[in-house]
Amino acid sequence: MSAQSPSRVNAIEWRNNRLYLLDQRILPHEQVWIECTSAADTAIAIRDMVVRGAPAIGITAAYGYALEALRGGDMTETFRVLAASRPTAVNLFWALERMATLGTTDAASLVAEAIRIHEEDIAANLAMGNHGASVMPEGVRIYTHCNTGALATGGHGTALGVIRSAWNDGKVEQVYAGETRPWLQGARLTAWELQQDNITASLVCDGAAAQLFRQGKADWVIVGADRITANGDVANKIGTYSLAVLARHHGMKFMVAAPLSTFDLSLSSGDQIPIEQRPMSEVTSIKGIQIAPHEFPAINPSFDVTPAELIDVIATEAGLIHNPSKETVAALFARARAEGRQA
Structure with missing residues (x-):
């Protein structure tokens, strides 16, 4: 279950161990959700501007990292693929390093950490x-x-x-x-x-x-x-x-x-x-x-x-x-x- 935003607008959802991103390339005329099931899918979504904005990119990357753990993927390669998706937004690297610093490939732990990053961002935005x-x-x-x-x-x-x-x-x-x-x-x-x-x-x-x-x-x-x-x-x-x-x-x-x-x-x-x-x-x-x-x-x-x-x-x-x-x-x-x- 993903974090809940207090605003009427929501662009990132985590449901049933899948990541769903509101495709921002076609807003405001269409509201289409893109499903991501791997780190590669997530990296493409970040690079192609399905999701954009530094905090959202960081949250998305964290979920992408967790997705690959669920697939039993190579986490070193996962980090590399996601880190290469956008070079300027530091939140991307911050989120990936936070995920990697857990030092585990346990999918449940990584999913929980990604959700925490999402929830903390909402709380930070309200305080900010x-x-x-x-x-x-x-x-x-x-x-x-x-x-x-x-x-x-x-x-x-x-x-x-x-x-x-x-x-x-x-x-x-x-x-x-x-x-x-x-x-x-x-x-x-x-x-x-x-x-x-x-x-x-x-x-x-x-x-x-x-x-x-x-x-x-x-x-x-x-x-x-x-x-x-x-x-x-x-x-x-x-x-x-x-x-x-x-x-x-x-x-x-x-x-x-x-x-x-x-x-x-x-x-x-x-x-x-x-x-x-x-x-x-x-x-x-x-x-x-x-x-x-x-x-x-x-x-x-x-x-x-x-x-x-x-x-x-x-x-x-x-x-x-x-x-x-x-x-x-x-x-x-x-x-x-x-x-x-x-x-």
């Missing part, structure tokens, strides 16, 4: 949402990028979780969802999640964010993260860095919401983060329809890096990091360890 919402003023207008909701996590969400919590507190006046080229996660997924929860929101073309900010129509930008380094630099969906620059120029606040598992303290700065380069066809075509000249080259990094100095606060399940730096990140982790949290 409350921490982030605590600094939101009344009548706040929020711009968000990509999808960081229940679809990208175990449930509730990271950045969208903060928005959900602030909305439930009666603080949110308006949400703007950036469309997020080239996969359009904002248009397809975030807009759908906001609609499910009846949150007042509008969709915004990526290129229109600067004009929106110039007109003073937004107060905060809130985004998620795929990896955060020891100094507070953040790798997130491509387009995040430009939003941070725009927010600073227009006197707005910028928040990143991410669980402790998204931090990679082995890296001193964002310069060391590997940036996934995805196929050119994602830029030159939409749903198989060519929009650029045939064989025209394209640049398609999936992520960019936002320097810590452009970030006002990072919200985690263990609390807030104001003005992120090497020192403030280390202080939060020291407090988290003292409180017995996994970090």
Whole structure:
């Protein structure tokens, strides 16, 4: 039995020793569940964007690891196959290492650990949402990028979780969802999640964010993260860095919401983060329809890096990091360890 999300949206389910993933490539028009029965199936689903979002990828990888144990597979090879599916999201490696560190091939134990990872993510999102919402003023207008909701996590969400919590507190006046080229996660997924929860929101073309900010129509930008380094630099969906620059120029606040598992303290700065380069066809075509000249080259990094100095606060399940730096990140982790949290 899988963990239960408190939100109306659910993207990952564990039933009868099988993993089911809501196919996010065809939302919002169709809701189709993909069944995974092996680590190879799971790795393909992660690589092909059936599931996306750093926390959701980590949870999915943990279930994929457990699936292979149920099959009596080679767990060393299982780790390798799943680790190769996406290179940037640190939650993937964190979850796999946590599974492998159990030092067992007992399927029941590994299934139980995967379910624990899922349940802990939901609890972390709820705590993170409350921490982030605590600094939101009344009548706040929020711009968000990509999808960081229940679809990208175990449930509730990271950045969208903060928005959900602030909305439930009666603080949110308006949400703007950036469309997020080239996969359009904002248009397809975030807009759908906001609609499910009846949150007042509008969709915004990526290129229109600067004009929106110039007109003073937004107060905060809130985004998620795929990896955060020891100094507070953040790798997130491509387009995040430009939003941070725009927010600073227009006197707005910028928040990143991410669980402790998204931090990679082995890296001193964002310069060391590997940036996934995805196929050119994602830029030159939409749903198989060519929009650029045939064989025209394209640049398609999936992520960019936002320097810590452009970030006002990072919200985690263990609390807030104001003005992120090497020192403030280390202080939060020291407090988290003292409180017995996994970090």
